[in-house]
Amino acid sequence: MRKITFSEATREAMAEEMEKYPEVFVMGEDLARQGGIFGQFKGLPAEFPGRVIDTPISETFIVGGGVGAALGGARPVVDMHFADFIGVCMDEVLNQMAKVRYMFGGQAKIPLVLRAPDGLAGGGAAQHSQSVESFFIHIPGIKVVAPSNPYDAKMVLKAAIECDDPVLYFENKVLYKEAAEVPEKEDEVPYEIGKARVEREGKDVTIISYSIGMKNARAAADALAKDGVSAEVIDLITLSPWDKETVLNSVRKTHRLCLVSECVKQGGAMAEVAATVAEEALEYLDAPILRYGAPFTPIPFAPTLEKLYRVYPEDLVKGIKGIL
Amino acid sequence: MATEIFMPKLGLTMTEGTIDSWKKNVGDTVQKGEIILSVETDKLTNDVEADTDGVLLKILVPEGETVPCKTVIGWIGAAGEAVPDAGAPAPAAAPETPAAAASAPAPAAAAPAARAEGEYVLATPYAKKLAKEKGFDLARIPATGYKGVVVARDVEGFVPSAASTAAEAVKASPLAAKVAADLGIDLKEVKAAHGRILAEDLLRYISETREKAEAGADAAEREEVKPMSGMRKAIAKNMLNSHMTSPTVTFNLGIDMTEMKRYREQLKAKEIKVSYTDLLVKFVAKALTEFPLLNCSVEDNKIIYKHYVNMGVAVALDNGLVVPNITDADKKSLTEISAEVKELAKLAREGKLPPEKLSGGTFTITNLGMYGIESFSPIINQPEVAILGVNTMEDKVVVRNGEICIRPIMNLSLTADHRVVDGSVAAQFLQRVKSLMENPALILA
Structure with missing residues (x-):
């Protein structure tokens, strides 16, 4: 079986979902120009022109804009650069992304994925190394996932994108570089969010x-x-x-x-x-x-x-x- | 800070000890040096003194329980002070090797199952669940888990006695239960005629116990029941153990003590006063160096030969006996032996024998001659394989060189363990002792 890295696996998931759903687009800092700070979006801007969007340095806009786009019928994937930065847009996460569907009595859905690279990567210090997933399991209205290997990285991301509720996708910075066997697309087994x-x-x-x-x-x-x-x-x-x-x-x-x-x-x-x-x-x-x-x-x-x-x-x- | 009371190690060979009695109760004030309990080993009973001033806070091991040396058996501290977790300091036993310490924490030593009445039993939830399902009383289950906690394997491996299982599952009618509670009767003592205990079972029990109590009052006047002392228990245990371990044969031989008596008189004339026991120690020790099989011990299928003679000498006390031994008796002079025999006997009678003098013996001499005994079959002092009984010395008519004459004759009774000492070996040994004693000059040869 082929071996690919965690980072490549998430890129593959993105490409396959963007191929499948025209309403999927990506938004964040340094994505289109750089391919993501850890290379996890490499090649996507050329493959899907106009659907990988660089934003200003404003996490509040990234998540707030994502929620708005989701309300408007898109399936946005927004990127946090470092999970630590979610602190900036906490209101958008806690009060908008997580609550809108409930507040509208289910008339609107928020099929949004918030990707957040986290973890100790060596010398990142107190503001760029944190694992903040635990804050979010206390918030009803968001699903929180954190895969541990390339195959799961791909399948969990695909499931997150296809989910009609907001999903917070934590991806570990050290795991990005780790390679492991990942089946070809036709042999994949879909992941069901909520399963250990x-x-x-x-x-x-x-x-x-x-x-x-x-x-x-x-x-x-x-x-x-x-x-x-x-x-x-x-x-x-x-x-x-x-x-x-x-x-x-x-x-x-x-x-x-x-x-x-x-x-x-x-x-x-x-x-x-x-x-x-x-x-x-x-x-x-x-x-x-x-x-x-x-x-x-x-x-x-x-x-x-x-x-x-x-x-x-x-x-x-x-x-x-x-x-x- | 509370201080532990440990089961003391009262000699090289002591591995465990039994609490004979606590001399103090929980809550009593104790002073450093004051006797707080007595401990019984397989050899004797020793008093244990407090190491520190304070109050006896807790007794962890009750009377009659046996635990390994260095086990914490109680706590002394300031009045009202809390005692640390019972299990925590327990594994103070053997020094850990660095390798073992590095790999994994050793599992805590098994805590004694005996717990004070009503004491909270530390057990994991799963152990409790299993105990409940199996109908076991947790308080009876010894703990082997972390920090001395009862864990599932303890419950799974627990084998209750038939009596206790039955007792634990007492079923009684509401009326019987109420009557029993009112009268303070333990339902576990009551036998049910049909399944569960009914009021009529209870009534029968009450009348039976009354009869028994009346019968008991009569018997008490004709008999008296006393618990065995620690020393008596030790003797009982050791004698029974010896009887079960060694198939014995006893050999008797008369010794003509004419020369020995003369030898003793000669020494006396030079102000050297020795007893016949002293002389026997000296002469038998020499014979033993020539007959290693009589001076060995047996372990599993191995014979352990001792290249030294530690001669045990039985000392009768008012309430029992002890067998201190004279180390390296084969290498000591008669006067050294004599002084040591006297000293050991004195210490024994004062109850001050150091425990190391009570272990490590290789052969034993026991003398009943002073009571006029002519022959007996002593019991071997394990793990030795032979014991020499000494009988009375008496003038007897004997034939020497075709003539009738009167000689002082003393019988020796040798009991030997036939597992290793065959009859011919025992006989030759006894013959050699006779030869030495009838020709005292040979002791120098």
Whole structure:
């Protein structure tokens, strides 16, 4: 099977959707001229003239304009350059994009995708490295997705574009460069937003993550397997609405739960998973829930400190062995 | 800060100890150096002193329970002070190797299942669910999980005694339950005639217990029930264990003590006073160096030969006996042996024997001669394989060189473990002891 990078996979998804739906267009900073800051839009401007639009440096306009275009019948994909910048257009996200369909009694739909590159890329510091997905799972009216590999990147983006509700698509900057096998178009299996995937079956502990956190989950599972501990690994893929049943079923089977993400641990998306398991499957837990994430501090610029800020597979392995 | 009370390690070979009795109750004030409990090992009972001043905050291991050395058995601290999590400091046992420490945290040591009445049982939700499904009482299940918590595997691996399962699933009619509660009767004690306990079962139980109580009052005048002391329990356990372990044969041989008596008189004339026991220690130790099979121990299918003689000498006490040993008896002079025998006997009677003197023996001598005993079959002091019983010395008519004469004769009774000591070996050994004792000059040879 062919191997392509995460970045190429999202570009492919865009091209296929633009081909399929004339109402799909892309809007953001440095897209038409540069092909996107991480090259994720490369070639699209030539392929679809007039449908890749550069905007002024105004996130408020990018999202606000996207919502307006969606109301007018388009299927816009708007790009945030860095996920950190959503702070600028928070009202457009929180009060417009997420609420318009509800406020109009369902008479209008908002088939908008907001793409937001996030994560620690090395030296990005406190304003260009954040993982902010957890803010948005608290907002009813938006779907939040965060794929962890090229194939999912493509299929989740296609599903997001085809969705009639606004979808916040988080794409990790480090994952962009990672290549993996992605089937040809005719062999693709469509992704259904809201579904998690049991990536690896196991019986001793369930490790759950999403996006780049899956690297920690997989590496920890590999290390544990060497010591005879069988870990089940689940990729949530969609953070809102998230796949409660898949998670609960797994916990009912393994009786132990380890959650990991790159974002700040406090108030993170994984806290919601932990709380739900405690609410609905407490009697199946045979150990405390483990939760790994970043410390409650701005992301440091100094490489040595950034190193300390990260979560490592060894942390998970040690923690899990402590509760077996 | 509260301080732990540990199960002490009272000797090299001690791996676990049993709480004989707590001398203080929870809440009592204790002073450093004050005796707070007594601990029973397989050898004897020792008093344990408080390491610090304070209040006995908590007793973690009740009387009669056995736990490994260095286990936390209680806490001393300031009045009202909270005690840290019971499980946390427990695995203080063996020093971890660096490699083991680096790889993974060792699972916490199993906490004793015995918990104080009404104590909250730390258990995971899943363990509780399983226990409920299986009808187990969580309080009875020993914990092996993180921080001493009862986890699912503990419940799954738990085998309740038949009696307790039955008792835990008590079903009673509402009337029976109410009457039992009013009268303070534990329904677990009541037998149901048909399935669940009815009021009539309860009435029968009440009349039966009354009869029993009346019968008991009579019996109490003719008999007396006393719990065994720690030392008695240790002796009972060790003797039974020895009896179950070793197939024994006892050999008796009379020794003509004429020369030995003379030898002892000679020493006495030079102000060297030694007892027959001292002499026996010296002479038997020499014989043992020549018969290694009598000075060995058995472990699994292996025979462990000892290249030293640690001679145990049984010392009778008012309430039992102990067997301290004289280390390297084969290398010590008679006067050294004599001094040591006296010292050990004195310490034994004062209850001050250091625990290391009570382990590591390789052979034992036990003397009942002072009571006029002529022959007996002593029980081997495990893990040794033989024991020499010493009997009374008596003037007897014997034939020497075709003539009748009177000689002081002393019988020796050797009990040997036939797993390793065959009859011929035991006999030759005894013969050698006889030869040495009848010709004391040989001790120098």
